[in-house]
Amino acid sequence: MPELPEVETIRRQLAPVIEGRAIAAACVRDPKWVQPVRSSAFERGLTGRTIVHAGRRGKYFSFKLDDGAFLIMHLRMTGNLLYLSESAAVPEKYLRGTLTLDGGAALAFVDPRRFGTALVLADADQADGYFAARLGPEPFDTSFSGDLLHAVTRGRKTSIKAVLLDQRTVAGVGNIYADEALYRAGISPRRRASRLTKAQCERLGDGVRAALRAGIDAKGASIDDFRDAYGVRGSFQDQFLVHRREGLPCPSCGLPVTKTVVAGRGTYFCRDCQRD
DNA sequence: CGCGCAACCTGTCTGC
């Protein structure tokens, strides 16, 4: 669920209320959350530190600490990162860990499927290396462009959807926004990546940014589990053009939206507006 | 090396 717009929604909410705050206590409820490090080492590394910046890279949170370290978190499929005011009760169900801040407010990481992760990296070099090994450019940076898409798709036999889902192509696009971006660009998700023209790559770059922008503006998509830092649902699911709309009319031509499987994921598109 | 797919977990929904 949580893709770039969902993570960015939470980051924007957290920044004003956690930047400059110290971590009074860190508590790991599920050791799996912070593997391969031991829970006690994770807790020790955070306690007493001040959060100086709430950042994001792709779908990762990147919290900079006052000793130069970075706390990295990923929500994976069903994770939620909640901000709890001093008086709010900690949700015990599916709780993986908490960070209690000075003054009594807390961050709670809640995750039914237990895929979510957290780790501490010692300095900016380590954090940069961690992200560089996994992620391509940020979609709103000038380094992401139609030209770049054209370059990375040359010689690729796989589907364009698989290329978009690869975080090394562009950071932060997942299954929802890949479908929405391809629809906006009028490109079939099944199309062999190497067959995209330069003009199509330009349109796809625009489609990726437009879909992500709309998602951020709607404070994310809550098909099922996603909630923002205050436990509120996003509304982007109400604006989906094709995703999760099997059988419903295409907003452009009115023909029913098709569901299929591409790159191993449920995929929605319009056969007429998105030709192979 | 590129690609496809299973695995990691748990909850929910569908069909028999």
Add this chain to the structure above:
DNA sequence: TGCAGACAGGTTGCGC
């Protein structure tokens, strides 16, 4: 109603 099986937004690692 009960139950087996499929499926769910992400990432990683393995085998071909």
